[in-house]
Amino acid sequence: MLRNYLKIAIRNLLQQKAFSVINSIGLTLGLTCCFLILLFVSHELSYDKFHEKADRIYRVTYNPKFAGVPTALVTLPTPAGPLIASSFPEVEQTARLFRRSASIEAKDGVAGRPDKYEEERFFFGDPAIFTIFTFSFLQGNPATALRDKFSVVITDKVAEKYFGSGNVLGKMLSLDGQYPMTVTGVIKALPDNSHVHIDLLANYETMFATISEDARQNLPQNWVISHSLTYVLLKPGQSAATVNARFPEFLLTHANERFAKDIVYALQPLTDIHLRSNLANEVEPTGRMDYVYIFIGVALITLLIACINFINLATARSLKRAREVGMRKVLGAAQTQLIGQFLGESLLLCLIAFGLSLVLISLLLPVLNHLTGKELTMAYLFGNRQLLLGFLGIALLTGVLAGSYPAFFVARFLPIQTLKGNFTSGKAKGGMLRQTLMVVQFTASVALIIGTIITYRQLRYVQEQPLGFNKDYVITIPFKSNNLNNIFDNPTDSLFTKLRSLKDVLRSNPQVEEVALSSGPLGLGGTRRGIVPEGFTRNDNLFATSLATDYDFIKAYGLQLVAGRAFSRAYGTDQAEAFIINESAVKQFKWGSPAQAIGKQLELEGKNGKVVGVVKDFHMESLQQPIEGLVMDINASMLSILSVKIRNQNIPQTLAFIEKQWDGFFPQKVFEYEFLDKDLARLYERDQRLGNIVAYFAVLAMFISCLGLYGLVVLVTQQRVREVGIRKVLGASVTSIVALFSLDFLKLILIAILIASPIAWYAMNGWLNGFAYRVAIDWWILVAAGLLVALIALLTVSIQSVRAALANPVKSLRTE
Structure with a gap:
């Protein structure tokens, strides 16, 4: 009997080539997306578990x-x-x-x-x-x-x-x-x-x-x-x-x-550590458990959409087999046999999709690695037996769940009615369920598209937000180990003599605008050190971010003074006792206005001096953190970074010139540099990857949803062929018939938009709360996402409804 079921299943798949191909594509894409995400999630959850004493x-x-x-x-x-x-x-x-x-x-x-x-x-x-x-x-x-x-x-x-x-x-x-x-x-x-x-x-x-x-x-x-x-x-x-x-x-x-x-x-x-450690000074970038949950949710949503797509298409196809089911029932076939046969066809299709998904995974792994920054291989998948068996189990479970409704739907057909051409299944036709499933599909699609738009706007915002300093065409070159040991280092005079000479040589090149020294580049964070501002005592245990600079730093980075002056060689005491702070430090120290802060006493871990200038607030850290108090001083022992502001012309030649001079002054130190704007972009790399992944899967979810919508339109047009023929005989135009079909589906899509909008707003608002500086979720984003989905759905509906409207009404009335 199983052999007979298999032969019938293969025969039906071959007879209904269009439905079989569309179903296979939908299931393959759904399983592939699900498996790719779960492959990434499995790798994320495996961190450090290879240690025997983990x-x-x-x-x-x-x-x-x-x-x-x-x-x-x-x-x-x-x-x-x-x-x-x-x-x-x-x-x-x-x-x-x-x-x-x-x-x-x-x-x-x-x-x-x-x-x-x-x-x-x-x-x-x-x-x-x-x-x-x-x-x-x-x-x-x-x-x-x-x-x-x-x-x-x-x-x-x-x-x-x-x-x-x-x-x-x-x-x-x-x-x-x-x-x-x-x-x-x-x-x-x-x-x-x-x-x-x-x-x-x-x-x-x-x-x-x-x-x-x-x-x-x-x-x-x-x-x-x-x-x-x-x-x-x-x-x-x-x-x-x-x-x-x-x-x-x-x-x-x-x-x-x-x-x-x-x-x-x-x-x-x-x-x-990897997924539950949102701490400072991590030695390497970590993941986030909430992102893992997001990815799992996207995987399940994508697979759910594929299952709904399968249900709709299988249900539409089953109507063409109603007479077959009726005849088999008349000849004595039990309902369980019919259910077994249709579930078998579903499982066969899922196994085909499973095999195709493994092929697609091997092709798409480089894309996944690019999006996630991983180095996953097929050897990792095939070397993990539990993971591979889990994927097979998901495929089989998908086949059972997705095939159950069509199997029971067909098995409930009344044989007398179906042989007469009335394709019903007893008391219920399943229309409400199919409409509900379509609403679920498009709710997920709309939510993913809204998430994609908001993520893109936020990442673009943080990349284009003025940081308060020059970051373009600035290269940073470490000349010492960039670590906290520098706080205690006493560099030799020869080192800084060489650095001053190097700065003069570099400035001689017309493509070099400015050169400066500091304890670190701007925008990437700093070291918090103990301070005692005027009006406080050591027992208050105040700390602030500190930044050691030279005399040219403020000019090189274009920092704006709001009160006082910059460090200057004209003042012989600046190196020993001058400080420059930012506006947030003025507030933190309760000194009133920037002008009132000038001349105030300040101690920075044993160094006593006074404030000579206040700079406009700038972002010392990523936009995920609020601006805090900052103290700058001239401290040769902490300087470790050379910053060079170059022009945007002849960049390769300028870099070659800088490297040649560097090798001449510091042959023992490898020349390495980074463009500051690229370093700053890495601060949001994890969020950028999240946005890219959500965008890719939003497109795939929309595509699979449209396949399901196409199946539902085919089902409806099959049920209403006679109605369309009568309307055309009575003078209905093609436009009016297309509008008739489209209106029904657009109502469902509108419901999906109304459901998806608050869900997406709530989820994305929670994500945006992780940024101290963020975009607003404007109403037009929700409307734009809804209109985009509605337009794509309308085009999908029109393809099949136009075909139905253009059909010969005489032929449909004679044969239906």
């Missing part, structure tokens, strides 16, 4: 609540890690990681290859890192690899880059041109689904040897500055809640009494 590994988070401004950080002060290990019996081991950029040179590299690179994934780490995390050692011993100072472990990719193939143990690498390091291990690079990726890992004590004496003295005692990622491995059976409860006592015992009461430590599960 369930016992935690990262310690740092939440200083100084001055009532809580700031959740992922890095701890340097002394915290070792003391946690010795103070908590629940803790098995702790390890610290500190990331910095580094110029690395191979002393005995491969001939003919570059031997010097700027490494962005260079870390200092405690030896216990290899006990806590799961690393695959290809060369060396994990127990001793980081035992000695100036030892370094590298990945296989780095080993090949510098030394080629073969044994590299004992070979030498130079750090920043002055610190020789010995390669003591080679590890396999961490997989893509790791929250941190390490290319080179040096012994943690090496860090202290590479910084100034002041830093070596300060860091081991400083309990305020956030510095190192600190990981904890709990003993089996121990609870993170127990450790969290004892952290206040731990801080009161070890931290500075002035700050201990305003510090909160907490253990964060390793597997929560």
Whole structure:
């Protein structure tokens, strides 16, 4: 019997080629979209689970609540890690990681290859890192690899880059041109689904040897500055809640009494870091759990639309088989047999769609990787048996759910009525259900289109919003490790002599407008440091974002002064005691107006001086954050970035000139640069990807919805062929008949728009609340999305309704 059902199913699919193709396309697209999103979601949820002890590994988070401004950080002060290990019996081991950029040179590299690179994934780490995390050692011993100072472990990719193939143990690498390091291990690079990726890992004590004496003295005692990622491995059976409860006592015992009461430590599960960690100073960009929920929702909506499309098309096709069903019932076929046959056809179609979807996934994976920034492959899918079986289960479940209604709909046909040509199914014709399903389809489509428009407007807004400074054609060049160690560095006079000379040489090029030094580029955030403004005391524990600059910085970035003056070499005391603040700092310090702030006393972590200028507020961070108080000073020890404002002509030649001069002044430091506007655009990369994905799936959802609408129009026109023939005989025009069909469907689409608009408004308003500066959700967006969907639907309806209106009425009245 199963063989007979299969033969009938294949025969019917071949006989109804148009319906079969449309159904296959709809299901294939729906399953492909669903599978692609679930593939991405599966990868997001798998982060850090490859570590053997992942369930016992935690990262310690740092939440200083100084001055009532809580700031959740992922890095701890340097002394915290070792003391946690010795103070908590629940803790098995702790390890610290500190990331910095580094110029690395191979002393005995491969001939003919570059031997010097700027490494962005260079870390200092405690030896216990290899006990806590799961690393695959290809060369060396994990127990001793980081035992000695100036030892370094590298990945296989780095080993090949510098030394080629073969044994590299004992070979030498130079750090920043002055610190020789010995390669003591080679590890396999961490997989893509790791929250941190390490290319080179040096012994943690090496860090202290590479910084100034002041830093070596300060860091081991400083309990305020956030510095190192600190990981904890709990003993089996121990609870993170127990450790969290004892952290206040731990801080009161070890931290500075002035700050201990305003510090909160907490253990964060390793597997929560990627999706549930919206904290500052993350070592790499993280995902968001709410985005995962959005993607899952989009996947389910797309699949739901495909199922509705299948139901409508299958129901429309079933009317052509009503006489077959009636005849089979007369000949004794049971209702369960008919249901089984039609469900079998549905499952067969879904299996075909499943196979086609796997082909499409392989073709579309590069597109998905581009949209999400991932490196997913088909090997990841086929290597994950549970995921692949889950996809097959979804396909089969889709076939059952989507095919159930048409199967029961057909099986309920009354044989006498169907043989007479009355294609009904007893008491109900299912019209209300089909209309409801179509409303659901277009509600989802309208909501996705509204979301796409709002996302596009917001991202365009943040990209075009005036930031308060020049960002176009500004390149930034790091000349030191851009990290918090710079706070304590005492650079040599020769360094800044070279930098001043370099600035003069660069300015000699007519394509260079201005050159300046700072502790960081604008717009990408800054370091919060302790301040004591006039009218406050140290016990107030006030903190503000600080920015070290040189005398040319304000001019180079086009900052606007609203009171006072800029830093000037004409004032010999500016380097020692001058500060410039922004308008928000004036408000934070309760100094009245910008003019009243001029001359006010200010202390910045031991540096005393007065305010000489106030600049107009500008965005020091992304537009997701409000503008806060900012303090700028001349502080040579913190300068680490060279900013060059160039003209928008002959850019390649200008960059080549800058690189040539750089190599002449700093041969030990790899020349690397970034355009500031591109760096700023990366702040919204995650949201941009969300918008792109929603836009793609909105188009696909609309396309699949139109397939379903087409099926419903076919169904209606089949039921009303005789009516159309009579109307034409009585003189009805083609336009009036098209309008007759269109009006019915436009009413349903209007209902969908009315339902989708408040849902989309609520969802997008919640997303926009994540931005301190956002667009409004104007009424015209909802109207425009509705009109777009209505227009597309009207065109879809017109295609079939025009065909029905142009049919020969004599033929339809004779045959129907």
